[in-house]
Every structure is written in structure tokens, then in C-alpha cells.
Amino acid sequence: MLGYALRRIAGIVPVLLILITVSFFVIRLAPGGPFAAGRALSGRAREELERVYGLDRPLSVQYGHYLLALAHGDLGPSYSMRDDTVAGLIGAGLPVSATLGAAALVLAVLSGVPLGVRAALRRGGALDRFLAAFAALTLALPSFVTGPLLALAFGLWLRWLPVAGWQPDTPRDLILPAVTLALPLSASIARLMRASLLEVLNASYIRTARARGLGRARVLWHHALRPALVPVVSYLGPAATYLVTGSLVVETVFQLPGTGRYLVEGAIDRDYTLVMGMVLVYGTLTLLANLAADLLHAWLDPRVRHEPL
Amino acid sequence: MSSIRPGEPPGALLSIEALRVRFAGSDGAAPVDGVSLTVAPGECLGVVGESGAGKSLSFLAAFGLAPQGAEVSGRVRLGPLDVLGCHERQLDRIRGARVGFVFQDPMTSLTPHRTIGAQLAEAIARHTGLRRRAARERAQGLLERVRLGDAARRMGQYPHELSGGMRQRVMIAIALACEPELLIADEPTTALDVTLQAQILALLAQFKRERRMALVLITHDFAAVAGVADRVAVMRAGRLVESGPVAAVLKRPEDPYTRELLRAASEPPAPASGPASDASPAGAAVLAVSDLAVRFTHAAGLLRRRSFAALEAVTLTLAAGESLGVVGESGCGKSTLTRAALRLIRVHRGRVLWLGRDVSGLTARRLRGMRRDLQLVFQDPLASLDPHLTVERLVGEPLEIHHGELAPDARRERVHAMLARVGLEAALYGRRAHELSGGQCQRVGIARAMVLEPRVLVCDEPLSALDVRAQRQIRLLLEQLRGERGASLLFVSHDLSLVRHLCERALVLYLGRMVELGPTAALFDRPLHPYTRQLIDAIAVPDPDVQPARLAKVSLGEPAAPLERPGGCAFRNRCPHATALCAERAPPWVAGGAHRWVACHHFREWADGMLPE
Incomplete structure (x- = not known):
């Protein structure tokens, strides 16, 4: 298991390097630049700025400098918010975004898995039918609709939770955004869990377990649940990607000072270093999420960890 | 009620009365329709019938293991206990404790x-x-x-x-x-090779004897029943058609259906005769391999790889019109040999010749056109057919690829002619694989291979996934097709009696090496290698007078594993005639008579009975 994990972790580094390289050149292929589009800068001033930031040098030199700085942990200055460094901006926003994403993921798993198990065990029952309707609804409604609806219900009418905004160290502020982000994820996980448990319960090893007189509970917990979790775990990779893109909308709706907005703003402003910083951070997060999913998969299924890579 | 009720012996351990199983919402016939049976302590009841006869379902349903939606009625008693009246919790105390189960497909x-x-x-x-x-x-x-x-x-x-x-x-x-009083073994030997089949049955017979355990042996194999069972019940379409002591039922079957099943199981082993019968491969070689070796690698810890030789130094020639059998236990390299000879897996060393042409170095793209002449029939008929395609498309696809010049009408005509030839009715042409029986699927597989009129047909265990009747039908079909079309046949099987029936020559493999090659009839009459002898002895015969004694002689230990091949002669740790020489070096491949080859240091002595048994 340890060997498998080490081999997988070693595989992340080259992927990140490719990601950095491709983003570095692609963003520079887009027309315009950080100091070009629609800004009242004289030709002289722009040339001066580009010289200061090294943007007048050949691309290969810029790329080399960027990698060198990156190796020292320096993400560079932001071109559009000139008082801040990229590291500073991300460092301020990431705790909010990461807490939001993690809370949503935990909520989705803790609600989706039991819901799916229950629906599979009582197939066709009330909860099973509720799950079908719940899944259809939450997957169809975008979060910029569910978010305001939840804020309206719990914030304005019931007055249980704040409508929007965020102060440090007030977890209450994160409840509504996290629920908004978690709802469709929870529905997907519940449906995956239901379908996969139903399939596993038909497997011949479940019949063997029952034929040993192990009893319903033991058959479910010790024999059926782990293999049934495999599709759910495989879904965690795509789920992480969803959390990254979804946080952008939810942070805007609930006015959270997260990092989601930098993805869009940075790209529009051609703030090369900010975009690169965001790509690096979210790329790493996504790769780590996929790695975690694969490691969990290997833990769930011994056949995976014995495979030659 | 139509079932036959055997007189219930006193002190029956399990008694099933008028058992019926229906599935809610299905209006077809009940899959189990009024079955009555008893089993006494220390007794073995063999339950025989084709797949779908309701054999397994009867015993699963009796102990609450039927699939969801099954409606079970009748009476099931285990001693004085009413089993069908038990709650799930009570059943959990019976299953695994008083009743043990062994299922098919380990x-x-x-x-x-x-x-x-x-x-x-x-x-x-x-x-x-x-x-x-x-x-x-x-x-x-x-x-x-x-x-x-x-x-x-x-x-x-x-x-x-x-x-x-x-x-x-x-x-x-x-x-x-938990030392059960009753063991229910559901097809425990299906899908295992001859040696393993004999070992598993011998093991079951031993436990039954030692512990006075009642045993229910559910199988489609009369030879298994003949070796172990005391009484037999024959089932067809959810009903019991005949039951009685094993000797009576197997020797003097009363019901016509039992007779038909028995006939399918014990075809007289007429020696195969073909164009190249008994002679050396005189015709031109259509498929040849020389000094073929295949290695597989697998991970052994972090970054380390281990490789083992799945096939080593195999040289073989298949002549035009000839049929050659490849036999051996699971893991001996039979399937690997066919795949390597068809260039479907990477060959480590050696040459491969198709129709006299060296194809060893050719790329997959260059090989594609040539594959038309070498076709393959697979072991698992269902898994080897694309589930999305209809029967007609499945058989038409090879023509699309290799005969693109055919007009759609002409192509359809050829597909229909081929399907009719393998005995599939027109009503089935629009079906998909999962809507067919195992035998029908294998007919489609054969039609798909034969529609190209190949020069070589390679069959990899084409019958082992089928029940007795389907096995017989497919075997007859293969024989007829070979006679008609004159294709050469490379036939891989662990079933020696089948190879004896179908093939003029046979090659015996042991742990990836050739141990014996020769005309089938001579090989069976006087095997030159002790391993061939053991394989022949392991063939089960559906005769209750002979089979129990044969089973009693079976050694119960495990066969050799490909990863732990001993040095010298690989067979020496299972060989009764092994000497110091066998441990020292591997035996050479030498001529052992007319058209016969063998790899054994001592074949001359032991094959003539000079060494003590």
C-alpha cells in the first residue's frame, strides 16, 4: 500500500510541470496584455512597466525566470492589484475558499452516502422516491438560484442565519454557502451509492456471505459496503473540480472574500502571474483530490494496489 | 401434483415437499414446480439436469437464499425444524452452522x-x-x-x-x-480442470464418509454423480423426472430425458479420423511456431518486477486439414500458446509462421489482412460477444472488415447461410447476446469465426462453459464443419476425452513446456509421459461401478503453481518415477516412436511397465 502511494505521489510532479508550462504559454497567446487593454497609459509608461516586470524579454527567458522564482516559492507580483503579491492575495482568500469547499464535501458525503444506502435497502420506499425527486431538483437548479432561495428562507424569513458576507472566525456565515454548494453533490453521491449498493447486493459473494449465516448487518457492513463505495470514491476527483468551479458562483452570491473571483478577474485583466498562481493552486488541489480518491480506491479494493503501475 | 415422490426413508435429515418457486410479476411457468426430495445423514444425493432446470434454485429457495421477488411455497424440514417458516434470524443460525454451501464459480x-x-x-x-x-x-x-x-x-x-x-x-x-450436518455443493467442479475436478470431488467424498455428513451435489456432470452420489434425482424444467439409487438411474434410466442426458455424457470415444489421420503432418503447414517463449511480468513490491515463463521452447506445426489438440491443467500455458500463435500477445522469443510465411516481425497493421485465414472461438461465449450488436451484425462484422467489396445484399446472404448452417433460426437474428442461451451464443461465436472460411480455426475451451447437452451439440457441429470446410483445427481443452474424440494429434503441456506429442489414439493407448498417464486417469466416467474407486485413488494435494516451477524436470515433484537425474537436469525432447515425441528421462522404462508403479 505504501509503495503504491509513493508511486502515485511521484506521478504528480510531472503533471504539475506540464500544467504550469501549458498555462504559461496559453495565457500569453491571448490577445492583449496586463498593461494593454483599455487602460489610460501612455506608450512610454507601458513600456516602462513592461520593462520593470520583465515582460519585454523573450518568452523563453520569462518562462525560465518564472520557474526559478517558483522553485523558491515566489509566485510573483500581481499586475492588476499592484500593491499585492499573488501569494498574498491567494493566502488571504484561500482559507475561506478551502473551508467552504471542505465543508461542502464533508456535508455531501455525510448526507449522500447514508441516504443512498437507505434508499437501496428500502428500494421503492418513501425515502427512495424522495431521493429521486431531490436529485432531479438539486441537479437541475443552478447554485445562483438555490443560493438566493436558501438565503431568502433561512436568512430573511426565519432569520436563523446571515444572508451573506463573512467575518473571520464566524463559522455560521459559511453554513448557507456550504449547503448551497453541497446540495447537488450530495444528490449525485446518494444516487451513485444507491445504484452501486444494489448491484453489489446481487453479487455472488454476498450470497456466499448470507449462506454462512452472517446476518443482515454484518453482510452489509463487512461485505457489501466497501465494494459499493468504489464508484463514490472514484467520483471524488470530478467532485473536487466541481467544488472549485462551483465556489466561484457561490462566493459571488454570498459575497465571500474567497479566491474564486481571481480566476475570472485575473483572466480578464490578463494578470498573468495571478492566473498562473490560481492555476497552480487549483491544479494542485484537483490532483491531490484525485490522488486521495485513488488511494481510497486502493484501500477499498486490494486488487487495485497489487496491480503493476 | 406431477412430481415423483421417492419413498421417504426414516430419519431423513432434509426433506423437501412440493416445493414451488415463482417470481412475482412473471407469468411464465414456475422455475421450480413441485419438487419433493429427501436426504439422509451420511448420504449423498446427486441432483442432475441442464442449466435452467431449477436445481440450484430449489436448494437456495429452501434456505431463504432465492433472489429477491421469489415466492416460495411447500414444506422444507431439517430434522424436525420447519425451515420455510423460519425468520431471517433463525435462518442465519442454520446457514453456515447446520447447513454449509459451496457455490459454483469460486x-x-x-x-x-x-x-x-x-x-x-x-x-x-x-x-x-x-x-x-x-x-x-x-x-x-x-x-x-x-x-x-x-x-x-x-x-x-x-x-x-x-x-x-x-x-x-x-x-x-x-x-x-462449523461441522455442518448437511452440505449443499452447487456445481462445485464446473469451470475447474480435470485434475482439480477429481481432487475436489474426492475431498467432498472423504468428508461425507468421515463425518456422516449429508451431501447434496448439484451438477450437470453424470461422472461427478457416479463417483460420489448414493442416490440421484434428475430435474427438468422445474420438475423431478426421475430419482433412485445411483446405479439404477445411471445404468437403467427409465425416463427418456435421463437417457438423452446420459447419452450426451457418455459418447463412445470413437477415435477421430481425418485427412491426415495418424500420419505425420504431411500437408503444408498452415500454422507453425518454433522455439516459442512467452514471459509475463508482475509487480513484486515497490518498483520491483518479477517475470515468469508462461511458455518455454514450444515448437509445433499444424498441417492443412489436420486437427491438433492441446491439453493440460489450468495454468499450463494452453491459452497462452494459442494467443501467442495468433500474435495476440507479445512473444518473448521464437518464430511464428502463418500459411508458411514468417509473421514474427510484422506489425499489427500488416497482420490485420492476414487474420482472415486464422479465426478464433472463445471459451466464454457470452462475454466474447459485443452486447450491443445483434446476432446478424455480429456475424456480418468480419465480412465488413475483410470483404468490404461485398454488396450489403450479398453479405446478408452469406451471414444468413452461415447462421442457418450452425443451426440458428431466423427468429434469433435480431437478438442480442444476453437474450440467447449459452449454446446459442457459442453457435454465434462459431458462425462469426467460420463466416470468413478460415484456413485455421483455433478453439480455446469452446465447450467448458456449456452444459452436457449443449456441449454435445456444439461438438457435433464443430466436427461437421471441419469435415465440410476442410479447415485445420487447433483445439485447446482440459477435457481429454473431448480431444480424443476430435483430434488426430495431441500436445500435452505442463507448466509451459511440451511434455508429450503424438497421434491421439497411440497417446491414449500407451502414454509415454507419466503426466499424460495421470491426466488420462483423471478422466471421469459416468459409471457408478468404476468411478468411486478411481476417485479414491486421486491424490488430494494441490497441483503445481506456474510461479513455483521446480528445477530439472518440472514434473518431478508429482512423478511416481522421479529419480536423482530428474532433479539434476531437464529432460530433452526426444522421439519416442512413430510420430511420437516426449520429454522424460525414463519414458522407455516406465511406459513399458519396467519401473514399479
């Missing part, structure tokens, strides 16, 4: 993520209340009793790390864990 019947030891110990702990450690100790003892080698290490391994035969031993160990 590959999928063990939980993949739990170790062998854990799965054994949990059943013991559950029914005996033993603590974890004591339960594990007892579990290991059980693995030793079912002759699973290296039991201590096996305890910590997962099911996928064991071979099919080992897993079936584990299944038996689990079933026997």
Missing part, C-alpha cells in the same frame, strides 16, 4: 476485499462464539484439512491472489467450518 463467490482468514474466521466466530484468535487458529486448521498448501500464508491473502482451484478449497473450508 472466482466471484468470495468477498474481494477481505482476506481468506477473515472470511473463514468470521463464520466460525459467529456460530461458535469463539474469540478471534481461537477462530483464526481453527480456520487455519480447516485450510490444512482441505489440503490448501501453505495455509498460514494463505490466511493473510486476498481471494484474487489464489487460483480457481485454491479458492474452491477455501469455499469448502468455509462451508465445513
Whole structure:
């Protein structure tokens, strides 16, 4: 298991390097630049700025400098918010975004898995039918609709939770955004869990377990649940990607000072270093999420960890 | 009620009366329709019939293991206990404790993520209340009793790390864990090779004898019944058609259906005769390999790889019109040989010739056009057909690829002619694989291969997934097609009686090496290699006078594993005639008579009976 994990972790580094390289050149292929589009800068001033930031040098030199700085942990200055460094901006926003994403993921798993198990065990029952309707609804409604609806219900009418905004160290502020982000994820996980448990319960090893007189509970917990979790775990990779893109909308709706907005703003402003910083951070997060999913998969299924890579 | 009711012997352990199983919402006939049976302590009841006869379902339903939606009625008694009236909780105290189950297909019947030891110990702990450690100790003892080698290490391994035969031993160990009064074995030997079949049956017979355990042996194999059972019940379409003592039913069957099944099982072993019968391959070689070696690698810890030789130094020629059988136990390299000869897997060393042309160095793209002349029929007929395509498309696809010039009408005509030739009715042409029976699927597989009129037809265990009647039908079809079309046949099977029937020459493989090659009739009359002798002895015969004694002679230990091949002669640790020379060096491949070849240091002495048995 340890060997498998080490081999997988070693595989992340080259992927990140490719990601950095491709983003570095692609963003520079887009027309315009950080100091070009629609800004009242004289030709002289722009040339001066580009010289200061090294943007007048050949691309290969810029790329080399960027990698060198990156190796020292320096993400560079932001071109559009000139008082801040990229590291500073991300460092301020990431705790909010990461807490939001993690809370949503935990909520989705803790609600989706039991819901799916229950629906599979009582197939066709009330909860099973509720799950079908719940899944259809939450997957169809975008979060910029569910978010305001939840804020309206719990914030304005019931007055249980704040409508929007965020102060440090007030977890209450994160409840509504996290629920908004978690709802469709929870529905997907519940449906995956239901379908996969139903399939596993038909497997011949479940019949063997029952034929040993192990009893319903033991058959479910010790024999059926782990293999049934495999599709759910495989879904965690795509789920992480969803959390990254979804946080952008939810942070805007609930006015959270997260990092989601930098993805869009940075790209529009051609703030090369900010975009690169965001790509690096979210790329790493996504790769780590996929790695975690694969490691969990290997833990769930011994056949995976014995495979030659 | 139409079922035959055998007179209930006093003191029956299990008695089933008028058992019916129906599925809610289906309006077809009940899959089990009024079955009555009894089994006494220490007795073995063989339950025989084709697939779909309701054999397994009867016994699953009797103990609450029928699939969801089954409506079960009738009476099932275990001693004085009314089993059908039991709650799930009461059933859980019976299953695994008083009644043990061994299921078909050991590959999928063990939980993949739990170790062998854990799965054994949990059943013991559950029914005996033993603590974890004591339960594990007892579990290991059980693995030793079912002759699973290296039991201590096996305890910590997962099911996928064991071979099919080992897993079936584990299944038996689990079933026997709590000393059950009744063991229900559902096709315990199907999908295992001859040697393993004999070993597993001998093991079951031994436990039945030693513990006065009642045994229900559900099978489609009359030879298995002949070896172990005391009484036989024959089922067809959910009903009992005949039952009685094994000798009476097998020797003087009364019901016409029983007679038909028995005939299918015991075809007279007429020696195969073909164009090149008995002679050396005189015709031009259509498929040849020389000094072929295939190695497989697998991970052995972090970054380390181990490789083993799945095939070593195999040289073989298939002549035009000839049929050649390849036999040996599971893991001996039979399938690897066919795949390497068809260039479907990477060859480590050696040359491959198709129709006289060296194709060793050719790329997959260059080979594609040539594949038309060499076609393959697979073991698992259902899994080898694309589930999305209709029968007509499946058989038409090879023509689309290799005969693009054919107009759609002409192509359809050829497909229909081929399908009619393999005996499939027009009503089936629009069906998909899952809507067909196993025998029908295999007919489609054969039609798909034969529609191209290949020069070579390679069959990899084409019958082992089918029941007796389907086996016989497909075998006859293969014989006829070969006669008509004159294709050469490379026939891989662990079933020696089948090879004897179909092939003029046979090659015996052991752990990836050739041990004997010769005309089939001579090979059977006077085997030159001790391994060939053992394989012939392991052939089961559906004769209750002979088979129990044959079974009693079977050695119960595990066969050799490909990863642990001994040095010198690989067979020496199973050979009764092995000497110091055999440990020292591998025997050479030498001529042993007219058209006969063998790899054994001592074949001259032992084959003529000079060495003591």
C-alpha cells in the first residue's frame, strides 16, 4: 500500500510541470496584455512597466525566470492589484475558499452516502422516491438560484442565519454557502451509492456471505459496503473540480472574500502571474483530490494496489 | 401434483415437499414446480439436469437464499425444524452452522476485499462464539484439512491472489467450518480442470464418509454423480423426472430425458479420423511456431518486477486439414500458446509462421489482412460477444472488415447461410447476446469465426462453459464443419476425452513446456509421459461401478503453481518415477516412436511397465 502511494505521489510532479508550462504559454497567446487593454497609459509608461516586470524579454527567458522564482516559492507580483503579491492575495482568500469547499464535501458525503444506502435497502420506499425527486431538483437548479432561495428562507424569513458576507472566525456565515454548494453533490453521491449498493447486493459473494449465516448487518457492513463505495470514491476527483468551479458562483452570491473571483478577474485583466498562481493552486488541489480518491480506491479494493503501475 | 415422490426413508435429515418457486410479476411457468426430495445423514444425493432446470434454485429457495421477488411455497424440514417458516434470524443460525454451501464459480463467490482468514474466521466466530484468535487458529486448521498448501500464508491473502482451484478449497473450508450436518455443493467442479475436478470431488467424498455428513451435489456432470452420489434425482424444467439409487438411474434410466442426458455424457470415444489421420503432418503447414517463449511480468513490491515463463521452447506445426489438440491443467500455458500463435500477445522469443510465411516481425497493421485465414472461438461465449450488436451484425462484422467489396445484399446472404448452417433460426437474428442461451451464443461465436472460411480455426475451451447437452451439440457441429470446410483445427481443452474424440494429434503441456506429442489414439493407448498417464486417469466416467474407486485413488494435494516451477524436470515433484537425474537436469525432447515425441528421462522404462508403479 505504501509503495503504491509513493508511486502515485511521484506521478504528480510531472503533471504539475506540464500544467504550469501549458498555462504559461496559453495565457500569453491571448490577445492583449496586463498593461494593454483599455487602460489610460501612455506608450512610454507601458513600456516602462513592461520593462520593470520583465515582460519585454523573450518568452523563453520569462518562462525560465518564472520557474526559478517558483522553485523558491515566489509566485510573483500581481499586475492588476499592484500593491499585492499573488501569494498574498491567494493566502488571504484561500482559507475561506478551502473551508467552504471542505465543508461542502464533508456535508455531501455525510448526507449522500447514508441516504443512498437507505434508499437501496428500502428500494421503492418513501425515502427512495424522495431521493429521486431531490436529485432531479438539486441537479437541475443552478447554485445562483438555490443560493438566493436558501438565503431568502433561512436568512430573511426565519432569520436563523446571515444572508451573506463573512467575518473571520464566524463559522455560521459559511453554513448557507456550504449547503448551497453541497446540495447537488450530495444528490449525485446518494444516487451513485444507491445504484452501486444494489448491484453489489446481487453479487455472488454476498450470497456466499448470507449462506454462512452472517446476518443482515454484518453482510452489509463487512461485505457489501466497501465494494459499493468504489464508484463514490472514484467520483471524488470530478467532485473536487466541481467544488472549485462551483465556489466561484457561490462566493459571488454570498459575497465571500474567497479566491474564486481571481480566476475570472485575473483572466480578464490578463494578470498573468495571478492566473498562473490560481492555476497552480487549483491544479494542485484537483490532483491531490484525485490522488486521495485513488488511494481510497486502493484501500477499498486490494486488487487495485497489487496491480503493476 | 406431477412430481415423483421417492419413498421417504426414516430419519431423513432434509426433506423437501412440493416445493414451488415463482417470481412475482412473471407469468411464465414456475422455475421450480413441485419438487419433493429427501436426504439422509451420511448420504449423498446427486441432483442432475441442464442449466435452467431449477436445481440450484430449489436448494437456495429452501434456505431463504432465492433472489429477491421469489415466492416460495411447500414444506422444507431439517430434522424436525420447519425451515420455510423460519425468520431471517433463525435462518442465519442454520446457514453456515447446520447447513454449509459451496457455490459454483469460486472466482466471484468470495468477498474481494477481505482476506481468506477473515472470511473463514468470521463464520466460525459467529456460530461458535469463539474469540478471534481461537477462530483464526481453527480456520487455519480447516485450510490444512482441505489440503490448501501453505495455509498460514494463505490466511493473510486476498481471494484474487489464489487460483480457481485454491479458492474452491477455501469455499469448502468455509462451508465445513462449523461441522455442518448437511452440505449443499452447487456445481462445485464446473469451470475447474480435470485434475482439480477429481481432487475436489474426492475431498467432498472423504468428508461425507468421515463425518456422516449429508451431501447434496448439484451438477450437470453424470461422472461427478457416479463417483460420489448414493442416490440421484434428475430435474427438468422445474420438475423431478426421475430419482433412485445411483446405479439404477445411471445404468437403467427409465425416463427418456435421463437417457438423452446420459447419452450426451457418455459418447463412445470413437477415435477421430481425418485427412491426415495418424500420419505425420504431411500437408503444408498452415500454422507453425518454433522455439516459442512467452514471459509475463508482475509487480513484486515497490518498483520491483518479477517475470515468469508462461511458455518455454514450444515448437509445433499444424498441417492443412489436420486437427491438433492441446491439453493440460489450468495454468499450463494452453491459452497462452494459442494467443501467442495468433500474435495476440507479445512473444518473448521464437518464430511464428502463418500459411508458411514468417509473421514474427510484422506489425499489427500488416497482420490485420492476414487474420482472415486464422479465426478464433472463445471459451466464454457470452462475454466474447459485443452486447450491443445483434446476432446478424455480429456475424456480418468480419465480412465488413475483410470483404468490404461485398454488396450489403450479398453479405446478408452469406451471414444468413452461415447462421442457418450452425443451426440458428431466423427468429434469433435480431437478438442480442444476453437474450440467447449459452449454446446459442457459442453457435454465434462459431458462425462469426467460420463466416470468413478460415484456413485455421483455433478453439480455446469452446465447450467448458456449456452444459452436457449443449456441449454435445456444439461438438457435433464443430466436427461437421471441419469435415465440410476442410479447415485445420487447433483445439485447446482440459477435457481429454473431448480431444480424443476430435483430434488426430495431441500436445500435452505442463507448466509451459511440451511434455508429450503424438497421434491421439497411440497417446491414449500407451502414454509415454507419466503426466499424460495421470491426466488420462483423471478422466471421469459416468459409471457408478468404476468411478468411486478411481476417485479414491486421486491424490488430494494441490497441483503445481506456474510461479513455483521446480528445477530439472518440472514434473518431478508429482512423478511416481522421479529419480536423482530428474532433479539434476531437464529432460530433452526426444522421439519416442512413430510420430511420437516426449520429454522424460525414463519414458522407455516406465511406459513399458519396467519401473514399479
